[in-house]
Amino acid sequence: MYPQGRHPRANRAFKFTIAESCDRIKEEFQFLQAQYHMEYDKLANEKTEMQRHYVMYYEMSYGLNIEIAAFAPRLRWRLFFFPPFLLRFVSFEGGKQ
Template sequence: MYPQGRHPVPLQPGQSFKFTVLETLDRIKEEFQFLQAQYHSLKLECEKLASEKTEMQRHYIMYYEMSYGLNIEMHKQVRSNTFGFLGVVGLSLV
């Protein structure tokens, strides 16, 4: 409930629990400012993470496209080598 580093002050002997309206408003204002600062910090962190996520997705797509292209090229090479081998074997059988 209390902001970090801010704890309720223990009551001195003879001190009552009564707070004035101004003291209460000051506490509410301090806590509101603390919550605003936390919100701002978390919002910046969230925006940073969203940016990193977008960058990671972009890299994933790039690597996926590269691996897909390499896979196609590999299959073309295998097919070409297979047909070349079959052609040589076929000529030697004739």
Template sequence: MMFPQSRHSASSQQLKFTTSDSCDRIKDEFQFLQAQYHSLKLECDKLASEKSEMQRHYIMYYEMSYGLNIEMHKQMNSIIRQQLQAHQLSQLQGLALPMTPLPLSLSQPTLPAVTTSSGLFSLSSLLASQAQLAKEEKASRDGVDSHREEDGDKSD
């Protein structure tokens, strides 16, 4: 079957028009996509710079927080140490141990610096042992005095 010539020329003109029109539409879409890509690229660059700025702020705030945390712990430890020393001092004043001279062979015990609750236990045991030594020394002195009195009674 054959097509009439007039119909064939019309379809070829329509085909040319459509091809040219399609190329223009493709060109317009390409330019639109290129503009969209450019705006998205600018937005991505802006977000990347904001991200790096936020990371910088985060690091700065983290360092400040860390420093404040360390400073707070130093002050808390200082306050606890002061309260502990005040408590120990009040306990020592409450005990009011008699100060007896030590025999020459014994040296004066020194009290260690106490900074923890376990230190309170060691301090109390040290004070208890010092009190025990004082009692033993007093008992030995009383024994020497009683021997002297007995010796004095015999010589009369």
């Protein structure tokens, strides 16, 4: 498959010692740890921001609920008492034309 003398393992000019391999693994680990730490900080900030938004929307919803509860008696009067009051003034003869 490979020509004589061109085997990929035949020309290997670099060899790692155990100490070099450990240092390389340590550097990669530290790099990945730094990346994950930055990602963790970013997600923690995003979580805090989302919690702030949740509280803001909850407070807005609660305030709207209070306003609707205060408006309900007036709305009830308009929906149930006002239309029959108006029907007394409507001429039914106009509908027969």
